[in-house]
Amino acid sequence: xxxxxxxxxxxxxxxxxxxxxxxxxxxxxxxxxxxxxxxxxxxxxxxxxxxxxxxxxxxxxxxxxxxxxxxxxxxxxxxxxxxxxxxxxxxxxxxxxxxxxxxxxxxxxxxxxxxxxxxxxxxxxxxxxxxxxxxxxxxxxxxxxxxxxxxxxxxxxxxxxxxxxxxxxxxxxxxxxxxxxxxxxxxxxxxxxxxxxxxxxxxxxxxxxxxxxxxxxxxxxxxxxxxxxxxxxxxxxxxxxxxxxxxxxxxxxxxxxxxxxxxxxxxxxxxxxxxxxxxxxxxxxxxxxxxxxxxxxxxxxxxxxxxxxxxxxxxxxxxxxxxxxxxxxxxxxxxxxxxxxxxxxxxxxxxxxxxxxxxxxxxxxxxxxxxx
Amino acid sequence: xxxxxxxxxxxxxxxxxxxxxxxxxxxxxxxxxxxxxxxxxxxxxxxxxxxxxxxxxxxxxxxxxxxxxxxxxxxxxxxxxxxxxxxxxxxxxxxxxxxxxx
Numbered sequence: 001x002x003x004x005x006x007x008x009x010x011x012x013x014x015x016x017x018x019x020x021x022x023x024x025x026x027x028x029x030x031x032x033x034x035x036x037x038x039x040x041x042x043x044x045x046x047x048x049x050x051x052x053x054x055x056x057x058x059x060x061x062x063x064x065x066x067x068x069x070x071x072x073x074x075x076x077x078x079x080x081x082x083x084x085x086x087x088x089x090x091x092x093x094x095x096x097x098x099x100x101x102x103x104x105x106x107x108x109x110x111x112x113x114x115x116x117x118x119x120x121x122x123x124x125x126x127x128x129x130x131x132x133x134x135x136x137x138x139x140x141x142x143x144x145x146x147x148x149x150x151x152x153x154x155x156x157x158x159x160x161x162x163x164x165x166x167x168x169x170x171x172x173x174x175x176x177x178x179x180x181x182x183x184x185x186x187x188x189x190x191x192x193x194x195x196x197x198x199x200x201x202x203x204x205x206x207x208x209x210x211x212x213x214x215x216x217x218x219x220x221x222x223x224x225x226x227x228x229x230x231x232x233x234x235x236x237x238x239x240x241x242x243x244x245x246x247x248x249x250x251x252x253x254x255x256x257x258x259x260x261x262x263x264x265x266x267x268x269x270x271x272x273x274x275x276x277x278x279x280x281x282x283x284x285x286x287x288x289x290x291x292x293x294x295x296x297x298x299x300x301x302x303x304x305x306x307x308x309x310x311x312x313x314x315x316x317x318x319x320x321x322x323x324x325x326x327x328x329x330x331x332x333x334x335x336x337x338x339x340x341x342x343x344x345x346x347x348x349x350x351x352x353x354x355x356x357x358x359x360x361x362x363x364x365x366x367x368x369x370x371x372x
Numbered sequence: 373x374x375x376x377x378x379x380x381x382x383x384x385x386x387x388x389x390x391x392x393x394x395x396x397x398x399x400x401x402x403x404x405x406x407x408x409x410x411x412x413x414x415x416x417x418x419x420x421x422x423x424x425x426x427x428x429x430x431x432x433x434x435x436x437x438x439x440x441x442x443x444x445x446x447x448x449x450x451x452x453x454x455x456x457x458x459x460x461x462x463x464x465x466x467x468x469x470x471x472x473x474x
Contacts, residue, residue, distance in 0.1 A: 126421025
């Protein structure tokens with residue numbers, strides 16, 4: 001075999017000719033399906049790949065994609081976005097958060113707006129920059145508004161670990177890390193979306209391992225293929241799912257073996273367990289309260305827990321979405337962006353009403369860009 | 373948010389920070405979350421300032437080899453092929469946890 005180059009890792013997994021053959025193989029195999037397949041891609045990154053590369057259009061009619069809730073910005077309820085805004089408005093606070101979060105509308109404002117009004121809000125590319133900001137501003141309280149699924153959680157834990165080792169004590173953590181398996185269970189429990197196969201996330205699975213989805217095969221008789229992010233990965237995974245159906249198998253298979261193992265990244269898992277506990281319950285936008293579906297800081301670190309330190313100024317009343325916005329039903333897999341009356345008109349990426357339009361990983365944003 | 377980018381490790385310093393190349397863009401990432409041994413020349417997935425996993429070159433090359441066969445089939449309009457790895461129940465693509473524990 002030839003040596004691997006960095007370019008191969010991108011372009012060999014986007015090869016249009018391989019896509020063409022896979023399209024034919026899928027057509028042939030899908031013609032043998034006894035019932036239509038409703039495949040949920042749980043991860044917003046896959047939604048993006050599916051829309052960007054036109055995969056939806058390549059598939060036969062008896063295979064439908066149902067877009068899942070795997071977009072951390074999209075599932076964050078407004079009251080928690082309001083937390084970030086309230087914290088940013090405190091005069092002694094620097095609020096640091098990753099990318100997209102800045103533009104998400106809360107109930108009355110957004111981080112971008114309060115920044116324009118003078119709040120010190122720092123968008124991050126690297127979680128480690130929080131450490132730098134804290135060291136450069138020893139008289140300020142740096143609040144890290146931490147969002148993201150299991151992919152992003154280990155970086156928050158690693159940041160805490162390094163901050164404590166270096167004796168940096170002016171970083172506070174507002175933890176909104178959410179877990180992927182609990183909403184998958186909630187969606188199967190409700191049954192409304194009629195999902196009968198899952199494409200498992202790529203990079204969440206690098207951390208938690210393919211083993212995390214075994215309950216779906218065991219308890220809900222629903223196959224899962226953990227898939228890479230590139231279009232050929234997604235096509236191959238669809239083919240593997242159809243094969244499972246036609247052969248009467250129901251397994252967790254791993255298409256993304258170049259990066260994912262059964263056990264996952266144990267170093268990352270251990271670090272998360274050192275600093276975080278599972279919350280009893282967490283309110284998801286669209287999906288409502290889901291037990292044990294998010295993380296919080298361990299009690300031992302309460303003095304650095306922004307939710308506790310600023311408890312008296314942080315609102316906790318649930319806030320409903322804009323009444324025209326159907327993000328909730330989209331996140332549940334019940335509707336698609338095209339069912340929304342304000343899609344592309346009152347709600348656009350530059351002026352979003354709902355969070356699914358804000359994030360690159362949101363279904364509305366992907367439809368707006370690629371399938372309008 | 374869950375996008376992790378394949379990158380090549382160029383060098384590693386004494387603080388466990390690696391300089392990596394992402395298709396021509398150079399940046400610094402922490403290796404604090406990596407469980408495998410990583411050395412210059414290895415490929416890693418990077419996400420918000422950290423390497424989160426090492427890319428298994430053998431697995432990547434095996435996938436690429438399959439896709440090459442698929443691409444050749446497309447050139448010949450020969451869609452009758454069923455690459456063994458895609459269809460065999462014991463094929464390397466299928467997940468066999470017991471193999472890993474060996």
